[in-house]
Amino acid sequence: MKALIVYDTKTGMTEKIALAISAGMKEVGTSVVVKKADDATEDDFKGAEAWIVGAPTHIGSATGEAKKALKLGIATGASGKKGTTFDTRFASSGKGGAEKLRKMMEEAGVQIVVPPEWFVVTGTKGPLAEGEEAKATTFGRKIAGALRP
DSSP: OEEEEEEOOSSSHHHHHHHHHHHHHHHTTOEEEEEEGGGOOHHHHHTOSEEEEEEEEETTEEOHHHHHHHHHHHHHOOTTOEEEEEEEEOTTOSOOHHHHHHHHHHHHTOEEOSOOEEEEBSSBTBOBOTTHHHHHHHHHHHHHHHHOO
């Protein structure tokens, strides 16, 4: 199974989470490519059987860059793909970007293999709350396990 992790980041916190998710997936034997949203191409989406898309939460939703990248992927054909989403946000946030991204994926025909996850940042420029990178690695293992036939 080849997976693509696409993320947007403003301060590097969401990138840290994406890399930790990738590490967890690789531990389970999944082939993973990690791309910043602005760098993801149609070929990246076409070549992956699973899409994991994440973003920092911005005004209760995902950033425009993350949504734009996902729309690019959806345009290449989402039917038969598997995936999930994640976001970074304050602990007090009522909702975050992962839900918007999940909804976009589901409406396009992507099978959500595990529920979206969110990771806590303690300030507008970070850092991540204690234990969040370890939580992301565990999330990566969970995703990889759900992708196994």
